[in-house]
Amino acid sequence: MSPRLALQQITKRYPSVVANDAVDLVVQPGQIHAVLGENGAGKSTLMKIIYGVVRPDAGSIFWNGAQAHIASPQVARELGIGMVFQHFSLFDTLTVAENIALGLPAGTRMDELARRIADTARQYGLDLEPERHVHTLSVGERQRVEIVRALLGRPQLLILDEPTSVLTPQAVQRLFETLRQLAGEGCSILYISHKLDEIRSLCQACTVMRAGKVTGVCDPRHETASSLSRLMTGAEPPALVHRDAQPGKPLLSVRDLTLERSHPYATALSGISFDVRQGEILGLAGVSGNGQQELLSVLSGEDNRAQAQAILLDGQPIGRKSVAWRRARGMGLVPEERLGRGAVPELTLAQNMLLSHQGGATVRHGMVRRRAIASLAHGIIERFGVRAAGPHATAASLSGGNLQKYIIGREVTRTPRVLLVAQPTWGVDVSAAARIRTELLALRSAGCAVLVISEELDELFEISDRLIVMAKGRVSPPISRTAATRDQVGRWMSGLWPENGGVGAC
Amino acid sequence: MLRLEPRARPSAWMAWLSPLLAVLLTMLCGFVLFLAVGKDPVASLSVFFLEPLRGLQGWSEVGVKMAPLLMIAVGLSLCFRANVFNIGAEGQFVVGAIAAGALILRIDNDANGGFWLMSLALLAGVLGGMAWASVTAWLRDRFNANEILVSLMLVYVAELLLSYLVHGVLMDPDGFGFPQSRLFSDGFLLPAILPGTRLHPGILLALGAAMLGWLFLARSFAGFRLQVGGMAPLAARYAGFSSRRSLWLAMLASGGLAGLAGACEIMGPIGQLTPSISPGYGFAAIIVAFVGRLHPIGVIFSSFIMAVLYIGGELSQSRLGMPSAITGIFQGILLFALLACDVLIHNRLRWRP
Numbered sequence: 001m002s003p004r005l006a007l008q009q010i011t012k013r014y015p016s017v018v019a020n021d022a023v024d025l026v027v028q029p030g031q032i033h034a035v036l037g038e039n040g041a042g043k044s045t046l047m048k049i050i051y052g053v054v055r056p057d058a059g060s061i062f063w064n065g066a067q068a069h070i071a072s073p074q075v076a077r078e079l080g081i082g083m084v085f086q087h088f089s090l091f092d093t094l095t096v097a098e099n100i101a102l103g104l105p106a107g108t109r110m111d112e113l114a115r116r117i118a119d120t121a122r123q124y125g126l127d128l129e130p131e132r133h134v135h136t137l138s139v140g141e142r143q144r145v146e147i148v149r150a151l152l153g154r155p156q157l158l159i160l161d162e163p164t165s166v167l168t169p170q171a172v173q174r175l176f177e178t179l180r181q182l183a184g185e186g187c188s189i190l191y192i193s194h195k196l197d198e199i200r201s202l203c204q205a206c207t208v209m210r211a212g213k214v215t216g217v218c219d220p221r222h223e224t225a226s227s228l229s230r231l232m233t234g235a236e237p238p239a240l241v242h243r244d245a246q247p248g249k250p251l252l253s254v255r256d257l258t259l260e261r262s263h264p265y266a267t268a269l270s271g272i273s274f275d276v277r278q279g280e281i282l283g284l285a286g287v288s289g290n291g292q293q294e295l296l297s298v299l300s301g302e303d304n305r306a307q308a309q310a311i312l313l314d315g316q317p318i319g320r321k322s323v324a325w326r327r328a329r330g331m332g333l334v335p336e337e338r339l340g341r342g343a344v345p346e347l348t349l350a351q352n353m354l355l356s357h358q359g360g361a362t363v364r365h366g367m368v369r370r371r372a373i374a375s376l377a378h379g380i381i382e383r384f385g386v387r388a389a390g391p392h393a394t395a396a397s398l399s400g401g402n403l404q405k406y407i408i409g410r411e412v413t414r415t416p417r418v419l420l421v422a423q424p425t426w427g428v429d430v431s432a433a434a435r436i437r438t439e440l441l442a443l444r445s446a447g448c449a450v451l452v453i454s455e456e457l458d459e460l461f462e463i464s465d466r467l468i469v470m471a472k473g474r475v476s477p478p479i480s481r482t483a484a485t486r487d488q489v490g491r492w493m494s495g496l497w498p499e500n501g502g503v504g505a506c
Numbered sequence: 507m508l509r510l511e512p513r514a515r516p517s518a519w520m521a522w523l524s525p526l527l528a529v530l531l532t533m534l535c536g537f538v539l540f541l542a543v544g545k546d547p548v549a550s551l552s553v554f555f556l557e558p559l560r561g562l563q564g565w566s567e568v569g570v571k572m573a574p575l576l577m578i579a580v581g582l583s584l585c586f587r588a589n590v591f592n593i594g595a596e597g598q599f600v601v602g603a604i605a606a607g608a609l610i611l612r613i614d615n616d617a618n619g620g621f622w623l624m625s626l627a628l629l630a631g632v633l634g635g636m637a638w639a640s641v642t643a644w645l646r647d648r649f650n651a652n653e654i655l656v657s658l659m660l661v662y663v664a665e666l667l668l669s670y671l672v673h674g675v676l677m678d679p680d681g682f683g684f685p686q687s688r689l690f691s692d693g694f695l696l697p698a699i700l701p702g703t704r705l706h707p708g709i710l711l712a713l714g715a716a717m718l719g720w721l722f723l724a725r726s727f728a729g730f731r732l733q734v735g736g737m738a739p740l741a742a743r744y745a746g747f748s749s750r751r752s753l754w755l756a757m758l759a760s761g762g763l764a765g766l767a768g769a770c771e772i773m774g775p776i777g778q779l780t781p782s783i784s785p786g787y788g789f790a791a792i793i794v795a796f797v798g799r800l801h802p803i804g805v806i807f808s809s810f811i812m813a814v815l816y817i818g819g820e821l822s823q824s825r826l827g828m829p830s831a832i833t834g835i836f837q838g839i840l841l842f843a844l845l846a847c848d849v850l851i852h853n854r855l856r857w858r859p
């Protein structure tokens with residue numbers, strides 16, 4: 001039997017980078033095939049080529065044994081290729097059925113479509129109501145809409161791009177059951193990920209990519225996490241030394257914080273209380289969109305609608321203080337979006353220093369001390385191993401990981417007393433991520449109170465001293481890392497935690 | 507077939523060359539235009555672009571036109587860099603002129619004037635322009651009203667206000683009912699800085715404004731905050747830079763400079779208040795600001811080109827019998843050509859057979 005899909009010597013060049021360099025890939029019918037690689041390894045470009053979004057410069061594609069020219073996603077769908085993108089393309093104000101109808105020919109009957117959606121959803125254990133409006137759905141439910149949309153085309157190959165980054169551990173298990181059922185019916189699945197454990201438990205074959213090239217094809221069930229990681233990065237994952245914390249007094253306290261939402265699609269905060277103590281890292285787990293953004297802007301001062309008494313910095317009420325006021329008193333923030341928020345893309349690294357360094361060292365008599373900001377930026381490039389042309393390189397010219405190292409470096413060199421960090425290693429390669437985690441631990445040991453907001457449980461278990469979980473705008477009681485289990489935190493991510501302390505609370 | 511391909515990084519060369527290319531393209535379009543209406547294109551273009559620069563008299567007239575354009579464009583550069591789209595500089599110019607003119611008409615007794623009183627009148631112009639701009643700023647700040655629409659509509663309000671005043675309280679009682687004010691006495695007219703020409707100190711004020719504008723944007727922390735607010739509003743919020751402060755600063759600076767330009771015009775070449783004190787300087791300065799790359803030094807060059815276009819337009823009316831719309835046509839072509847050439851900063855042309 002010929003393979004479902006075979007790519008031969010696929011090459012795609014962009015002006016400054018070769019995204020795919022002579023890539024071969026073979027997917028058998030009914031196979032769950034992983035494509036593993038770090039961010040920027042070329043996985044997404046390859047999938048876009050298969051789905052007809054991007055045209056390759058060279059190479060050929062064989063579909064069920066015959067050569068195919070996939071000129072557009074339309075052609076791909078007609079062949080029987082479905083794709084679920086990492087970022088959903090759904091309209092909040094429309095219902096599930098209306099969203100799905102948008103991709104179908106005009107004149108599709110809505111009542112019949114709703115029935116087909118419900119049937120398909122039931123068949124694969126995907127709980128979904130066609131009449132619900134998308135803005136009322138959780139992230140996991142939105143993903144189901146995308147999957148059902150792809151399944152309605154009866155695909156022979158389903159591509160999923162990083163599908164689990166937005167799911168709780170329990171939701172991941174349910175997704176895996178659906179995928180196994182699909183594969184059992186003969187549908188091939190291409191599963192894009194950088195999470196080694198998931199690939200080892202789900203996939204039967206794995207193609208590993210690094211810097212646009214295929215570095216190995218293997219059966220992940222017979223590999224270890226470290227051997228896969230070696231193929232992916234070319235090096236062993238660096239081990240992190242985690243010393244026990246000696247936490248001091250609370251530096252940042254949140255007391256019964258309740259806040260109306262500022263726009264219809266925001267999450268309201270309700271009754272949030274926690275402490276971040278001197279010399280500890282407090283991890284905030286949770287599926288994104290459960291109020292993390294809102295909480296962060298209230299803590300940083302970008303949103304100062306909170307009651308003054310609801311947020312205390314060193315015992316002083318600061319709920320209504322501005323960003324500048326809080327920063328001047330030792331608060332620091334590493335935001336989730338690096339370009340455009342943590343750094344201005346068009347400005348140089350030296351100029352970007354001024355976003356958070358605004359004291360006498362960088363500004364005198366209202367004028368910018370240009371030599372001082374350049375030497376500060378130079379120091380950060382050296383100390384944190386930022387790969388950049390120099391302090392006068394623009395922020396936009398850096399890769400995501402290097403820019404994150406720069407931003408973390410910029411905030412760390414201010415020696416903050418309280419540091420808020422959102423998604424510290426999101427989209428960052430393994431070695432840069434290790435570097436960033438090491439710096440956060442060093443900062444903690446130096447007595448800083450660190451709050452880390454992350455979707456990646458592995459990361460939180462690696463660096464946190466205590467954990468809290470956020471769900472539906474509320475925050476769980478704290479639990480010490482050593483007492484917590486992934487299963488328990490996963491359940492708490494759905495909002496199911498014991499109300500009064502409970503097991504393992506501290 | 508010629509194709510556009512994205513460049514890996516924006517070309518620094520093209521960023522400089524693009525305004526020059528745009529001027530050349532404008533000339534080319536002018537060539538075709540003159541040809542089409544049956545004029546000798548070479549002679550017509552030389553009337554348009556070379557004649558204005560003949561002799562000291564020609565250069566000084568270009569300087570007279572350049573002064574208001576440059577002053578307004580420096581202010582607009584600050585504004586646009588802060589992403590505050592004040593396109594009502596024309597109105598702020600007019601209200602600045604009204605304020606300065608009204609003050610002069612109030613205190614002028616044919617014997618006074620001089621440096622201090624003239625400075626006071628210029629200051630009145632600045633304050634008038636600021637006051638007009640602050641209407642837009644306040645509506646934007648308080649009600650989130652779109653500053654593009656508000657400032658534009660206030661231009662027409664300002665022009666009607668001027669017309670109302672020179673038809674009424676500010677009208678010259680001995681003027682046979684013409685809608686214009688008394689002529690200001692010599693003590694309130696800006697002196698010529700070159701004997702025998704109309705070039706007045708306004709050009710020095712404009713060049714000074716350009717220098718200060720450059721210092722502000724390139725060196726000061728306040729200028730940095732303003733630009734971050736324009737380039738990346740989220741980063742400005744993150745850094746704790748107030749967007750309200752940027753809005754007010756940008757509107758007041760550009761309104762003040764436009765008002766100063768208005769005051770200089772009526773105390774310089776015009777010498778009185780009339781219903782038509784501006785040949786569209788406030789709108790032309792928008793083009794000047796963009797052709798000058800929103801850079802306070804760049805606008806020195808672009809205001810020069812625009813001033814040549816104004817004079818060339820006047821000359822081609824008198825010598826070639828072209829309609830008065832010719833100036834506006836050339837201004838429009840210039841802006842259009844610049845926008846087209848700017849495509850080449852991020853893209854390159856490739857020949858693909």
